Amino acid sequence: MKNFLDLAELKYFTSDNAKMYKTKNGFAAMKAFMPPIKKDDLAEGQDNTPDWQDLGRVYFHRMFPFDAPDEFISVLDKDGNEYGIIRNITDFSGEDADIINEFLARKYLCPEITKVISLKEKLGYSYWEVETDKGKMSFSMHDTYRNIARVSDTRLVLTDVDGNRFGIKDVLALDSKSYRKIELYL
Amino acid sequence: MKKKIIPPGRIRVREKVMSAAGGNADYSFDFNLYEKNEYIYGAAVINGGFVYIVIENSNKDNDTEIKLTIDDVTEFRYINNSGCVAIEYTKSGEDFELCRSDMRNAVAMQIAVKKMMAAKEGRGVGGNDFTICPKCGKMLKQGSTVCLECIDKKHLFLRLMPYAKPYAKQLSFATLMLIIISAINVYIPVLTKKLINEYLIVENPVTKGFVGVVIAMAAFGFARSVSVMIQRIIYTKSSNAILVNLRKILYEKIQQLSLTGITRRSSGELITRITRDTKNLKDFIVSTLPELLQQGLIVISVTIILLTLDWKLTLIIMLPVPIMFIMFTVIRNFTHKLYHRQWQAESDLGTLLYDVFSGMRVVKVFGTEKKEENKFRTTARKLADTSQKNELTWNLIVPFATFIMGIGEYAVIYIIGSRIITGSMTLGELTQFLSYVALVYGPMRWMAHIPRRIQNTAISIAKVFEIIDEKSEMNEDEKPIMSEINGDIKFSNAYFGYNSYEYVLKNINLEIKNGEMVGLVGRSGVGKTTAINLIMRLYDLTAGNLFFDGIDIRKYSQHALRTQMGVVLQETFLFNGTIFSNIIYAKPDSTRDEVIRAAKLANAHEFILKQPDGYNTYVGDKGHTLSGGERQRIAIARAILRNPKVLILDEATAALDTETEKLIQDALNRLTEGRTTIAIAHRLSTLRNATKLVVFEKGMIEEVGTHDNLMRSKGRYYKLVMAQRQMSKLIKTK
Numbered sequence: 001m002k003n004f005l006d007l008a009e010l011k012y013f014t015s016d017n018a019k020m021y022k023t024k025n026g027f028a029a030m031k032a033f034m035p036p037i038k039k040d041d042l043a044e045g046q047d048n049t050p051d052w053q054d055l056g057r058v059y060f061h062r063m064f065p066f067d068a069p070d071e072f073i074s075v076l077d078k079d080g081n082e083y084g085i086i087r088n089i090t091d092f093s094g095e096d097a098d099i100i101n102e103f104l105a106r107k108y109l110c111p112e113i114t115k116v117i118s119l120k121e122k123l124g125y126s127y128w129e130v131e132t133d134k135g136k137m138s139f140s141m142h143d144t145y146r147n148i149a150r151v152s153d154t155r156l157v158l159t160d161v162d163g164n165r166f167g168i169k170d171v172l173a174l175d176s177k178s179y180r181k182i183e184l185y186l
Numbered sequence: 187m188k189k190k191i192i193p194p195g196r197i198r199v200r201e202k203v204m205s206a207a208g209g210n211a212d213y214s215f216d217f218n219l220y221e222k223n224e225y226i227y228g229a230a231v232i233n234g235g236f237v238y239i240v241i242e243n244s245n246k247d248n249d250t251e252i253k254l255t256i257d258d259v260t261e262f263r264y265i266n267n268s269g270c271v272a273i274e275y276t277k278s279g280e281d282f283e284l285c286r287s288d289m290r291n292a293v294a295m296q297i298a299v300k301k302m303m304a305a306k307e308g309r310g311v312g313g314n315d316f317t318i319c320p321k322c323g324k325m326l327k328q329g330s331t332v333c334l335e336c337i338d339k340k341h342l343f344l345r346l347m348p349y350a351k352p353y354a355k356q357l358s359f360a361t362l363m364l365i366i367i368s369a370i371n372v373y374i375p376v377l378t379k380k381l382i383n384e385y386l387i388v389e390n391p392v393t394k395g396f397v398g399v400v401i402a403m404a405a406f407g408f409a410r411s412v413s414v415m416i417q418r419i420i421y422t423k424s425s426n427a428i429l430v431n432l433r434k435i436l437y438e439k440i441q442q443l444s445l446t447g448i449t450r451r452s453s454g455e456l457i458t459r460i461t462r463d464t465k466n467l468k469d470f471i472v473s474t475l476p477e478l479l480q481q482g483l484i485v486i487s488v489t490i491i492l493l494t495l496d497w498k499l500t501l502i503i504m505l506p507v508p509i510m511f512i513m514f515t516v517i518r519n520f521t522h523k524l525y526h527r528q529w530q531a532e533s534d535l536g537t538l539l540y541d542v543f544s545g546m547r548v549v550k551v552f553g554t555e556k557k558e559e560n561k562f563r564t565t566a567r568k569l570a571d572t573s574q575k576n577e578l579t580w581n582l583i584v585p586f587a588t589f590i591m592g593i594g595e596y597a598v599i600y601i602i603g604s605r606i607i608t609g610s611m612t613l614g615e616l617t618q619f620l621s622y623v624a625l626v627y628g629p630m631r632w633m634a635h636i637p638r639r640i641q642n643t644a645i646s647i648a649k650v651f652e653i654i655d656e657k658s659e660m661n662e663d664e665k666p667i668m669s670e671i672n673g674d675i676k677f678s679n680a681y682f683g684y685n686s687y688e689y690v691l692k693n694i695n696l697e698i699k700n701g702e703m704v705g706l707v708g709r710s711g712v713g714k715t716t717a718i719n720l721i722m723r724l725y726d727l728t729a730g731n732l733f734f735d736g737i738d739i740r741k742y743s744q745h746a747l748r749t750q751m752g753v754v755l756q757e758t759f760l761f762n763g764t765i766f767s768n769i770i771y772a773k774p775d776s777t778r779d780e781v782i783r784a785a786k787l788a789n790a791h792e793f794i795l796k797q798p799d800g801y802n803t804y805v806g807d808k809g810h811t812l813s814g815g816e817r818q819r820i821a822i823a824r825a826i827l828r829n830p831k832v833l834i835l836d837e838a839t840a841a842l843d844t845e846t847e848k849l850i851q852d853a854l855n856r857l858t859e860g861r862t863t864i865a866i867a868h869r870l871s872t873l874r875n876a877t878k879l880v881v882f883e884k885g886m887i888e889e890v891g892t893h894d895n896l897m898r899s900k901g902r903y904y905k906l907v908m909a910q911r912q913m914s915k916l917i918k919t920k
Contacts, residue, residue, distance in 0.1 A: 025282050026221070057281060065268065102222065109223050109269035109288060134225060145530055163289035165269040184523050 011084035217287035363417035383614030425472035466646035481629035666743030680730035705873030708882035752830030754838035
């Protein structure tokens with residue numbers, strides 16, 4: 001018997017059927033070998049033969065930003081309609097992969113905390129002073145325990161009062177002083 | 187917190203962009219990222235149709251300066267990424283990025299986009315968009331009007347006073363009782379000393395005086411008990427009155443707030459504010475404050491007595507006090523961590539249980555009981571481990587701490603003991619002194635917990651007053667119109683957005699005449715329900731006008747307006763109660779006869795009769811004992827009961843089978859005469875009787891006309907109908 005799930009079709013992009021490039025103004029764009037894009041979802045009777053076509057500017061969106069940041073990247077148009085999926089960035093190489101990585105880095109900003117310099121709690125707020133891969137930073141958090149996402153046993157993602165994200169790749173890899181400061185929230 | 191110093195680089199770009207703009211600014215904002223998310227200093231000014239930008243490049247040699255003419259740009263867009271935001275614009279068909287920032291400037295940049303678009307369209311954008319704490323200059327959290335970082339605790343506690351004022355007499359009487367109790371507590375050791383010195387260790391005691399002292403002691407004891415009793419009764423009574431009053435004020439305030447004010451806080455948070463935060467305040471007024479007063483009185487008076495009795499000895503006694511305080515602070519910090527963890531573990535367990543029990547059906551259907559069991563065991567284990575560790579730690583610390591605090595007492599016993607032996611002090615004096623020492627040490631131990639309690643209370647006060655202080659955004663007109671409406675509705679150039687930068691509805695122009703039945707059509711998320719919310723004035727328009735009978739909706743009394751509307755919403759909400767109480771909710775003075783008629787019209791009567799308890803059937807929490815269709819019919823009956831001028835149906839019959847839907851539709855059609863009906867439906871056949879169909883697409887009106895007109899013009903409506911017909915054909919052929 002055919003699997004029920006086979007009924008849903010996923011369009012995957014690889015270096016065989018997709019080519020990345022940058023627009024004149026430096027945005028990510030893509031050419032792909034695929035059936036023509038329907039302009040209107042209610043339009044009927046279109047030719048569906050796949051061909052190479054220029055999609056113009058595309059937007060990347062991680063489907064699993066915490067679990068698998070380099071896999072399952074959705075390629076979207078301006079209105080958020082999906083052209084297809086990049087299953088893994090390794091399916092692309094060279095300039096293509098560079099463009100994907102560059103635009104993911106532009107969309108997802110999450111400095112990685114390497115050291116906790118000071119952490120104080122006062123009136124339900126916590127004040128952090130940290131060193132990150134992007135330099136020294138300070139931020140404050142409200143309702144600290146609930147604003148720390150425990151992605152895995154060792155990986156944390158913190159969201160501060162403004163909505164900025166900070167990551168800790170591996171809490172066990174922190175120096176013992178830093179670890180003791182954040183221990184309370186683990 | 188130490189004051190934040192603005193980095194010189196930031197000031198420099200700000201000044202530079204200001205001078206580029208000629209010293210004037212309609213609006214200005216900062217940003218701090220560049221192309222590939224490198225951190226930089228950047229500042230922007232919008233002034234007189236231009237946008238000026240200065241960016242300090244990461245190599246810091248030369249700044250990038252941009253001047254952009256707003257009129258050249260087709261569109262400005264606010265791009266929300268993850269952890270960072272950007273402003274993009276389109277100019278002659280091409281996209282450009284203007285600037286980017288991390289989240290701290292997100293709101294400012296949203297507003298900037300709104301202002302630039304407004305400048306482009308020649309609209310003025312007024313109003314305060316966001317609030318900044320005047321003290322620390324930080325932007326306040328959405329939905330917050332006080333900066334929790336800068337609240338002045340003294341000021342906060344003073345604000346409680348007006349609520350205690352009506353009970354000033356009782357409270358001051360209770361405080362007097364407290365003083366009496368403290369005085370008795372302090373005086374009793376004096377009696378004890380007298381008893382021992384004059385009667386117990388004397389060779390020939392005078393029996394008469396002896397009895398007198400004992401009677402005096404008993405009398406004081408009795409007086410103390412009576413005072414304690416009176417004081418507790420008064421405090422309990424007045425504090426509960428204060429609590430009820432506070433909750434009432436808070437609840438009324440929340441109901442007054444517009445839906446915007448309510449929805450931006452979770453209902454859980456609002457519930458916490460009404461229940462827990464107000465209770466914290468009550469606890470503070472009732473128990474912490476008087477206790478603090480009493481214990482403080484005792485400590486001070488006893489210390490003075492001790493000093494007069496023997497100041498050298500007193501100093502020795504007081505020696506361990508600072509040590510004790512330091513120790514308690516350390517222990518507190520330590521145990522605070524432990525308890526925090528335990529509290530988290532408890533809360534995790536609670537969440538888990540709530541989750542599983544409310545989703546029991548899913549758990550059983552998918553057969554995941556074992557998995558949930560394991561999850562529960564792990565969480566319970568964690569809680570057990572944490573609390574075991576806590577208790578062990580406590581049990582290790584406390585006896586030791588008690589010993590250290592006792593050192594003072596041992597010292598006293600030793601010194602006084604040797605004095606008694608040498609004869610320079612009497613046994614009575616010893617007893618008196620020791621009683622006083624005990625009197626001082628008790629409150630000191632208790633006071634170690636005070637700072638935490640005060641802190642908790644301060645947070646609660648801040649949260650409670652934040653709501654009380656909040657200004658409702660939808661103000662009633664000074665002289666609201668209370669009269670009946672006719673039912674003519676007109677949108678003119680209406681714009682609306684739930685947040686300030688993104689419009690859900692754009693340039694809506696629509697006229698609905700009294701007696702018309704208007705169908706709103708379109709995909710989900712195009713703004714149909716929003717349009718209805720505006721008609722009900724759950725929100726106010728961002729720009730443009732909405733008229734009822736030619737008068738602006740804001741001139742009407744909100745209450746009077748809404749009582750003339752009957753609404754059946756997408757999600758039918760039934761209150762915990764009977765079917766009858768749910769229908770009559772719309773118009774509590776209706777007779778039984780009217781309720782039954784409404785139920786009959788809504789086709790609910792038949793199924794209600796099938797219930798053993800008829801109209802008195804208890805619908806349970808949110809009506810879960812009824813099916814979706816049954817709930818919807820009750821909601822329709824509720825709307826009809828009001829005999830509304832304007833009937834609003836938002837997917838009101840979606841959960842019904844086609845046959846019942848037709849019956850209700852027919853009933854409603856009879857009703858619509860002389861009334862304005864506005865209906866949203868995805869099943870287009872529901873709207874076949876509509877006198878006007880309005881097709882929405884991306885927040886704008888795409889087509890307006892009757893069914894026949896729109897079918898002929900073969901636009902979006904035609905396509906939608908065709909798609910649905912094909913669907914039903916498919917179903918038939920299968």
